[in-house]
Amino acid sequence: MNVSLPLPITERPLDSEYFFLTARSGGPGGQHVNKTETKVELRFHVNSSAWLSDSEKIVINRKLKNNINKEGYLQVVAQEHRSQIKNKKEAVQRLYSLLSYALQKRKKRIPTKPGRGAVEKRIEGKKKISGKKESRKKPDWE
Numbered sequence: 001m002n003v004s005l006p007l008p009i010t011e012r013p014l015d016s017e018y019f020f021l022t023a024r025s026g027g028p029g030g031q032h033v034n035k036t037e038t039k040v041e042l043r044f045h046v047n048s049s050a051w052l053s054d055s056e057k058i059v060i061n062r063k064l065k066n067n068i069n070k071e072g073y074l075q076v077v078a079q080e081h082r083s084q085i086k087n088k089k090e091a092v093q094r095l096y097s098l099l100s101y102a103l104q105k106r107k108k109r110i111p112t113k114p115g116r117g118a119v120e121k122r123i124e125g126k127k128k129i130s131g132k133k134e135s136r137k138k139p140d141w142e
Helices: 031-035 054-063 084-103 116-135
Strands: 018-023 039-045 073-078
Touching: 018 084, 039 084, 054 084, 073 084
Parallel strands: none
Antiparallel strands: 018 039, 039 073
């Protein structure tokens, strides 16, 4: 029986499913910044992706809802570099890291009992506070 596991997100060819928008970057740089469009915005439509399963789409939409606009596009912006090509590579890298973060399985927490040292420390603290309050009482001189 041959069970095919899904490809890791970094090995899926998503490049045909996203597109770039460019704009002029802000910040320092003088005339170069004012005349070149180096800021890159990558847009990836999660729900129409052929490389994501339905369950993966649900998880991504839930975990990355702050990065997804009303039209359903996952938006990633890169404007750190002075080169548009470098910013495109940066945006693609961020897209893959966001998707892999969203699809990462979380380890279930197994509740444990406190250790003996922690219990003794808690009881010692309670005794200290109890002794402090006991010393504030008026003496009973009958």
